[in-house]
Amino acid sequence: MTREISRTVWLFSLLSVLLLLTMLVALDTGATTVHLRDLWHPAGTQDQATRLVLRDIRGPRIVMACLTGAALAVAGTIMQGLFRNPLADPGLAGVSSAAALATACVIILGSSWQWATWLGMWTIPCAGIVGSFAGMGLLYLFATRGGVTSITAMLLAGVAFGAFSGALTGILIFRANDAALRDLTFWTMGSFSGATWRSVSLLVPFVLIAGALATCLAAPLNAMLLNEHNALLIGYPVERIKSLSILAVACATGPTVSLVGAIGFVGVVVPHLVRLAAGPDHRIVLPASAMLGAILLTGADTMARTLASPAEIPVGVVTALLGTPAFVWLLARSHRTDVS
Amino acid sequence: MTLELRNVTWRRGEREILRDVTLSFGRGLVTAIIGPNGAGKSSLLRLASGLSRPTGGDVLLDGQPVAAMSPRHLATRRAMLTQENETAGQFLVRQMVVMGAGMSARGMAIDRQVALADMLLQQVGLAQLAGRQMMTLSGGERQRANLARVLMQLEVARAKDLPAGFLLLDEPISAQDPAHQALVLQLACQHAARGGGVAVVLHDLNWAAACADRLVVVHQGRVHAYDTVEAVMTQDLACSIFGLKDGCIHLHAKTGRPFILPHDNIGRKANIRASS
Numbered sequence: 045m046t047r048e049i050s051r052t053v054w055l056f057s058l059l060s061v062l063l064l065l066t067m068l069v070a071l072d073t074g075a076t077t078v079h080l081r082d083l084w085h086p087a088g089t090q091d092q093a094t095r096l097v098l099r100d101i102r103g104p105r106i107v108m109a110c111l112t113g114a115a116l117a118v119a120g121t122i123m124q125g126l127f128r129n130p131l132a133d134p135g136l137a138g139v140s141s142a143a144a145l146a147t148a149c150v151i152i153l154g155s156s157w158q159w160a161t162w163l164g165m166w167t168i169p170c171a172g173i174v175g176s177f178a179g180m181g182l183l184y185l186f187a188t189r190g191g192v193t194s195i196t197a198m199l200l201a202g203v204a205f206g207a208f209s210g211a212l213t214g215i216l217i218f219r220a221n222d223a224a225l226r227d228l229t230f231w232t233m234g235s236f237s238g239a240t241w242r243s244v245s246l247l248v249p250f251v252l253i254a255g256a257l258a259t260c261l262a263a264p265l266n267a268m269l270l271n272e273h274n275a276l277l278i279g280y281p282v283e284r285i286k287s288l289s290i291l292a293v294a295c296a297t298g299p300t301v302s303l304v305g306a307i308g309f310v311g312v313v314v315p316h317l318v319r320l321a322a323g324p325d326h327r328i329v330l331p332a333s334a335m336l337g338a339i340l341l342t343g344a345d346t347m348a349r350t351l352a353s354p355a356e357i358p359v360g361v362v363t364a365l366l367g368t369p370a371f372v373w374l375l376a377r378s379h380r381t382d383v384s
Numbered sequence: 385m386t387l388e389l390r391n392v393t394w395r396r397g398e399r400e401i402l403r404d405v406t407l408s409f410g411r412g413l414v415t416a417i418i419g420p421n422g423a424g425k426s427s428l429l430r431l432a433s434g435l436s437r438p439t440g441g442d443v444l445l446d447g448q449p450v451a452a453m454s455p456r457h458l459a460t461r462r463a464m465l466t467q468e469n470e471t472a473g474q475f476l477v478r479q480m481v482v483m484g485a486g487m488s489a490r491g492m493a494i495d496r497q498v499a500l501a502d503m504l505l506q507q508v509g510l511a512q513l514a515g516r517q518m519m520t521l522s523g524g525e526r527q528r529a530n531l532a533r534v535l536m537q538l539e540v541a542r543a544k545d546l547p548a549g550f551l552l553l554d555e556p557i558s559a560q561d562p563a564h565q566a567l568v569l570q571l572a573c574q575h576a577a578r579g580g581g582v583a584v585v586l587h588d589l590n591w592a593a594a595c596a597d598r599l600v601v602v603h604q605g606r607v608h609a610y611d612t613v614e615a616v617m618t619q620d621l622a623c624s625i626f627g628l629k630d631g632c633i634h635l636h637a638k639t640g641r642p643f644i645l646p647h648d649n650i651g652r653k654a655n656i657r658a659s660s
Contacts, residue, residue, distance in 0.1 A: 269472045270469075270483060271468060276455055277486075278463075278486025279455050279458070279459030323476075324473030
């Protein structure tokens with residue numbers, strides 16, 4: 045037990061150092077030749093460009109990448125614990141596809157809607173948030189009968205719902221004009237280029253709620269790994285755990301997908317990497333996944349904006365390029381374990 | 385002080401699984417539940433544990449309706465070993481047993497929980513495997529590790545000076561060799577001797593007759609008989625419920641308890657095999 049504790053201390057120390065380093069490198073690197081050391085000038089002597097780049101462009105972007113990475117990784121961990129399936133992903137619960145459908149509706153049809161002009165720059169994020177919560181709510185209601193939620197029914201309905209909303213999004217794309225199509229394509233691939241302190245402030249409350257729920261859910265999710273019946277037998281209110289888990293996933297995924305677009309693989313790969321190092325205990329996996337998710341997405345975003353500088357590659361492309369081989373490796377590894 | 389089922393009926397869709405079941409499991413007693421496959425034994429245990437709600441009648445634990453108790457409160461009063469125990473995630477054996485403490489463990493130091501888990505692993509004969517991953521154990525070892533997890537739940541309640549709870553076991557020896565079958569049932573009897581109640585579903589009628597204080601015979605969703613071993617384990621029961629032949633019930637020379645030796649059936653099958 046002492047060995048496990050010291051391993052956990054090492055893991056969190058390493059992740060903390062890595063997170064700090066990644067953030068510093070991200071702040072220091074970019075298309076504009078503004079460096080971190082410029083911040084060391086006495087207050088008032090920094091030029092306006094330095095302040096603008098570090099404080100108003102890279103600053104919110106890094107915070108947004110950290111929050112998004114942490115939120116998606118936590119959502120993935122919760123989904124995998126709840127579904128007792130190591131390959132579950134927030135996308136399976138219909139959140140991402142519902143957000144995509146709502147966003148496509150607003151981008152393509154929104155110009156003729158009065159409320160869309162009232163909301164201004166918040167139209168797309170708000171539509172995505174409402175869409176993701178509505179999608180997850182529908183699935184939850186569908187899978188719940190007599191106060192009991194069937195996780196299997198929810199998983200299957202989520203896959204079907206994803207396909208259906210994908211088809212509806214396809215119809216919308218079919219009738220979109222060139223400008224709307226470009227906006228939608230860019231959103232679909234995910235990017236932090238639009239991050240501002242205001243968009244960060246919109247995301248923070250949702251991430252805090254998801255984080256608080258995840259903290260409460262860590263021990264119950266361990267019990268859920270014993271299976272639902274055994275979790276109930278040892279005293280956990282299983283149905284409440286399921287509904288709180290679903291709420292946490294919606295809070296973590298919906299707003300992030302709405303604000304930065306669909307970013308794949310973080311939710312499924314990060315919890316796996318953490319489990320390889322720290323074992324299955326959610327009290328460790330959840331916070332460690334949040335940290336590793338933040339590290340990976342901040343790193344991926346730094347690569348996205350520097351590899352083709354001054355142009356930017358969408359961050360979703362970078363995570364998919366890095367994530368796909370990792371995902372295939374995990375599949376092959378789990379297949380080998382099943383066979384042996 | 386009992387776990388009691390009163391006129392309990394349970395339906396799943398159109399199918400009636402249990403009909404008008406009334407019986408009580410007492411503290412200090414081992415009650416074995418026997419019956420043919422599909423008779424409703426496991427369903428009876430699920431209803432008694434509160435895992436499923438009856439469609440009619442009541443389940444009462446020390447006079448209180450189980451349906452009205454919170455899962456946390458209920459967890460301090462009874463523990464159950466189900467037949468489905470696949471654990472997802474690569475937990476170590478000791479970790480999994482500690483998890484059995486569940487919600488009852490709140491306020492108890494982790495060192496104390498680990499010490500209790502180690503003691504229980506010692507009791508089920510798995511002390512040397514405490515640091516192994518669950519998925520590397522054999523079927524029988526996994527079943528005993530899960531028994532240790534279930535006992536952990538009751539031990540934690542006991543450590544908090546709560547009254548001894550009920551231990552419900554659904555086919556706990558199905559994957560065990562003879563020596564470990566004896567060990568598992570010995571642990572169940574020990575729990576009863578310390579004032580707890582035990583209800584155990586068994587397919588092995590001889591073990592049921594050897595270890596139980598009371599026998600419940602479930603047949604086609606009804607309680608066919610509920611009495612002492614000597615009163616229940618009769619030739620008539622062996623023939624009418626289990627389809628065995630006359631003369632298969634014997635009395636053990638040392639214990640005086642009945643036991644079954646279905647030599648006629650075995651002989652008949654052997655003849656069929658030889659002639660074919």
